Amino acid sequence: MSWSVQDATELERRGIPTVTVCSAPFLKLGQAQAKHARMPSIPFVKILHPMATAPTDTVAEQVKEVFAQIGRSLKASDAPSSAEKPLLGEERNRLEIKGGIEEVNELFHEQGWTDGLPIIPPTDENVAAMLSQSPRHADEQLGLLPVSMHPVTPKMLAVNAVMAGCAPAFFPVVLAAVECLLDDDLALYSMQTATNATTPLIIVNGPLARTLCLNSGQNLFGPGNRANATIGRAIRLALINIGGEVPGVTDPATHGQPGKYSFCIAEAEQDSPWTPLSVERGYSPEQSTVTLIGAGGPQNIFTYGCLNGKEILETFVGTLCGLGHNNIIFPTGPLFVIGPEHAQTLARDGFSKRDVKQYLFDNGRIPLSRFSEGSQRGIRERRARWFEVVGDPAHIGIADDPDDILIVVAGGMGIHSQFLPTAFSKNAVTKLIREKV
Amino acid sequence: MLVLSPTVSTRAEALPIAPREPNLEGEVWGFVDTSKVNADLFIEILKREIANSYYPKDFVVVRKQAPGLALTTEQIGLLERCRFVIFCFGD
Numbered sequence: 125m126s127w128s129v130q131d132a133t134e135l136e137r138r139g140i141p142t143v144t145v146c147s148a149p150f151l152k153l154g155q156a157q158a159k160h161a162r163m164p165s166i167p168f169v170k171i172l173h174p175m176a177t178a179p180t181d182t183v184a185e186q187v188k189e190v191f192a193q194i195g196r197s198l199k200a201s202d203a204p205s206s207a208e209k210p211l212l213g214e215e216r217n218r219l220e221i222k223g224g225i226e227e228v229n230e231l232f233h234e235q236g237w238t239d240g241l242p243i244i245p246p247t248d249e250n251v252a253a254m255l256s257q258s259p260r261h262a263d264e265q266l267g268l269l270p271v272s273m274h275p276v277t278p279k280m281l282a283v284n285a286v287m288a289g290c291a292p293a294f295f296p297v298v299l300a301a302v303e304c305l306l307d308d309d310l311a312l313y314s315m316q317t318a319t320n321a322t323t324p325l326i327i328v329n330g331p332l333a334r335t336l337c338l339n340s341g342q343n344l345f346g347p348g349n350r351a352n353a354t355i356g357r358a359i360r361l362a363l364i365n366i367g368g369e370v371p372g373v374t375d376p377a378t379h380g381q382p383g384k385y386s387f388c389i390a391e392a393e394q395d396s397p398w399t400p401l402s403v404e405r406g407y408s409p410e411q412s413t414v415t416l417i418g419a420g421g422p423q424n425i426f427t428y429g430c431l432n433g434k435e436i437l438e439t440f441v442g443t444l445c446g447l448g449h450n451n452i453i454f455p456t457g458p459l460f461v462i463g464p465e466h467a468q469t470l471a472r473d474g475f476s477k478r479d480v481k482q483y484l485f486d487n488g489r490i491p492l493s494r495f496s497e498g499s500q501r502g503i504r505e506r507r508a509r510w511f512e513v514v515g516d517p518a519h520i521g522i523a524d525d526p527d528d529i530l531i532v533v534a535g536g537m538g539i540h541s542q543f544l545p546t547a548f549s550k551n552a553v554t555k556l557i558r559e560k561v
Numbered sequence: 562m563l564v565l566s567p568t569v570s571t572r573a574e575a576l577p578i579a580p581r582e583p584n585l586e587g588e589v590w591g592f593v594d595t596s597k598v599n600a601d602l603f604i605e606i607l608k609r610e611i612a613n614s615y616y617p618k619d620f621v622v623v624r625k626q627a628p629g630l631a632l633t634t635e636q637i638g639l640l641e642r643c644r645f646v647i648f649c650f651g652d
Contacts, residue, residue, distance in 0.1 A: 146651030176598035200581035314629030
């Protein structure tokens with residue numbers, strides 16, 4: 125459904141009647157999107173699911189089945205009334221709850237205000253402590269957060285950061301991450317309303333990552349570090365409570381992924397032979413930044429027996445050349461979280477970061493003949509830029525340009541790196557972390 | 562215990578949908594092909610049904626490069642020629 129409802133509301137505003145056809149499991153999502161767009165009467169027509177694999181006869185039967193309903197949705201007689209009542213009730217800022225932390229958690233779970241894990245009750249006191257670290261005014265509107273497009277303020281973020289268990293010192297990172305979420309290049313709306321498992325990954329660079337003891341080393345995607353765990357969780361809770369994310373309704377992900385609980389890492393700048401991501405993206409090494417990109421779950425690259433940089437890169441390429449990952453279909457460049465041992469070996473053997481990107485770009489290509497006819501058609505449409513600019517029409521590559529490939533050095537000891545397929549985002553988005561002075 | 566609500570709720574009036582006409586005959590019909598698999602087939606069959614029932618003046622079809630992309634200004638311009646627009650489909 126991604127953008128169809130948004131587009132339909134835009135056309136309705138322009139005076140053009142619309143009807144949106146959707147398969148049954150997506151009806152609730154569409155209706156929720158229409159409500160968030162303040163146009164709950166926009167008509168939908170429900171068809172069978174799935175249509176993607178339905179034979180021609182089934183598609184034809186579906187058209188005949190809903191044809192009359194499509195006509196009725198566009199005609200005056202049966203169209204829903206345009207006289208509407210207010211959509212939502214008055215804001216309730218504070219809740220008086222009888223009992224203690226257990227009762228607060230029960231209520232918050234019942235209301236759908238959590239990620240399923242216990243939360244810290246947000247009180248005036250701990251929210252004020254969180255806001256004491258905010259460089260922006262508590263009630264300043266930062267933007268409209270998809271999918272609900274509700275205004276997001278530092279105060280609302282602070283409530284969710286408290287719930288997530290953030291220390292107040294983490295709050296500037298949360299704020300900067302939300303600034304990234306609001307950037308159109310991240311394409312958050314599409315990401316949030318898709319069946320794809322992609323979700324925003326937060327990468328922290330600069331001195332603040334070290335000050336806050338963010339994990340850039342062993343097990344950085346795993347548990348055990350408060351800053352990584354709670355900054356990522358604060359973003360998820362904000363997407364739920366401010367952005368209107370409801371699993372199974374406005375978030376129709378087929379599987380989702382563990383990163384939807386928390387997905388925050390730091391770059392191991394001290395262990396890298398190369399320029400940090402933030403410096404590549406125009407910031408100085410003394411500045412602290414967050415970079416967000418829509419990413420899938422990390423796929424381990426285990427280079428067992430590889431003795432040099434070229435052998436390591438060949439293994440990377442082999443990992444990239446699977447048919448079903450997102451970077452075949454989406455033009456967003458993939459992300460590699462390269463383990464420090466791999467990075468050191470690559471640098472030892474003369475590979476700069478740019479060389480690594482070029483190698484992956486030149487070799488991470490799959491013959492189109494390996495794909496079905498229908499997949500080839502989809503690839504040609506959705507990766508149109510590849511066919512326009514790269515000049516290799518017999519293959520599809522994992523990026524349209526070597527510089528679209530992102531490399532971060534992080535992790536602990538061991539001959540492992542991670543490939544994170546990316547999707548939706550037009551580009552990674554980087555913002556400066558501003559601290560309160 | 563006094564706690565703060567983590568959600569945002571605002572008072573907002575619903576926006577009306579576009580006015581509908583009593584008849585559908587003799588108009589330009591628009592379609593948005595979301596690029597979901599089989600959406601193009603669905604539209605082709607639907608066009609035949611519309612042609613048989615409503616004697617349309619013309620059809621306009623725009624196809625998205627990807628379902629997650631918004632309609633471009635150019636595509637909206639094409640669709641503004643239409644009396645109705647059908648989105649096919651979410652799946």
